[in-house]
Amino acid sequence: MHKSKIKQISLAVCLALMPLSIYAAGLGKLNVNSGLGEPLKAEIELLSVTPEELSTLAATIASEEAYAAQGITRLGVHNNIKVEIAKKADGSPILKLRSTQPISDPYLDMLVQVDWATGRLQREYTVLLDPPGYNPQTDSNSVAPVNLPSAISSENVEPTTSNVPSNSSANAATTTSGSTPSAKKTKKVKKAVAKQPVQDDVDAMMPAASNQAADSQEQTTQRGDTLSSLAKEMQVEGVSLDQMLVGLYENNQEAFVGGNMNRLKVGQIIKVPTKESLTSIGTQEAKKSIKMHSANWNAYRNSLAGTVAAAPVMADVEEKQSTSGKIATAEDKAAPVKAGAQDVVKLSAGEKDAGKGASKAFDAKMTALQEEATAREKSLKEAQDRT
Numbered sequence: 001m002h003k004s005k006i007k008q009i010s011l012a013v014c015l016a017l018m019p020l021s022i023y024a025a026g027l028g029k030l031n032v033n034s035g036l037g038e039p040l041k042a043e044i045e046l047l048s049v050t051p052e053e054l055s056t057l058a059a060t061i062a063s064e065e066a067y068a069a070q071g072i073t074r075l076g077v078h079n080n081i082k083v084e085i086a087k088k089a090d091g092s093p094i095l096k097l098r099s100t101q102p103i104s105d106p107y108l109d110m111l112v113q114v115d116w117a118t119g120r121l122q123r124e125y126t127v128l129l130d131p132p133g134y135n136p137q138t139d140s141n142s143v144a145p146v147n148l149p150s151a152i153s154s155e156n157v158e159p160t161t162s163n164v165p166s167n168s169s170a171n172a173a174t175t176t177s178g179s180t181p182s183a184k185k186t187k188k189v190k191k192a193v194a195k196q197p198v199q200d201d202v203d204a205m206m207p208a209a210s211n212q213a214a215d216s217q218e219q220t221t222q223r224g225d226t227l228s229s230l231a232k233e234m235q236v237e238g239v240s241l242d243q244m245l246v247g248l249y250e251n252n253q254e255a256f257v258g259g260n261m262n263r264l265k266v267g268q269i270i271k272v273p274t275k276e277s278l279t280s281i282g283t284q285e286a287k288k289s290i291k292m293h294s295a296n297w298n299a300y301r302n303s304l305a306g307t308v309a310a311a312p313v314m315a316d317v318e319e320k321q322s323t324s325g326k327i328a329t330a331e332d333k334a335a336p337v338k339a340g341a342q343d344v345v346k347l348s349a350g351e352k353d354a355g356k357g358a359s360k361a362f363d364a365k366m367t368a369l370q371e372e373a374t375a376r377e378k379s380l381k382e383a384q385d386r387t
Helices: 002-017 051-058 064-069 076-080 136-143 146-155 169-177 199-215 227-233 241-251 275-279 284-310 311-323 331-334 349-385
Strands: 026-032 040-047 056-062 081-087 094-104 105-117 119-126 217-220 267-272 326-328 344-346
Touching: 026 119, 040 105, 040 119, 056 081, 064 105, 076 094, 076 217, 094 105, 105 284, 227 241, 241 275, 241 284
Parallel strands: none
Antiparallel strands: 026 040, 040 094, 056 105, 081 094, 105 119, 217 267, 326 344
């Protein structure tokens, strides 16, 4: 009897000393209600929140130090995302995430932080943004019904006039609606389909013909195209968007500048790999590859920003080469210390010519940068116009 009381008292003491954090709030699933090129609209479920915790709850995007501790890059766009606590129609608490500016990156890593009276919680989310109006279920369903005349006779299909109910042509027609045929660029989806001479064998041969048509799609890139838009137009049934992006990139690496899927060249023929090679790409492998390319793209943009900032300095250097034949380093001009510490370079005639060649190379690089920026701006504008 005495031992039983001791056990009961010990259990009560343990329960009393148990940390309150086991009853703490939790973060659930993320639901995104916006698309690429739109201000972010998303919701996160709040789990196991008591009324007392809810009254002291505060949520925000984590600090730059917290991002660094988790090994995540905090971009400037994170400063435009606001988090507020709200309730759904059924009374359940949620976090509402809103941005003040459109989001132009299709993939965005976020670290959400929640504080309350007795604790703190941080959780990482990866936001995947599709162009406005994109519906994967609608696209996959539209591929299922295949009409024989369209599948057999279509070799060159114009997106603006085609009635072929295939996935790629349906998406292309959606993309080109709202503009006149003469002003819109023309893209041709070539489908090589084996013709069936005997009508009775049609039902048995149609799956093979359909797969062959999907596997042999190709498009020529034009100004304003992105790999994401091409992947959605050319998406193969049963293949995810991530697999399609990575598959198209790996099958057409010569069509990209610097080995990055975000730097698509103009005038390149993009060919769809076989369905077998697309489905062989693992889901996690595809996501990892896309995130790596996005990180490299951000690093490339930052380096270009430094190049543009250095442009006036280079122009000044070229002027000095043509007049005096001597240049002073930027450090010498900004912070002269001692006369002996200054660097003076004497240029020969050959070096002058090399300087002019470097200037031409810089001009070519700036022109390419301007064209690429124009293409991405046009793609973003088209995504916004479709809303």
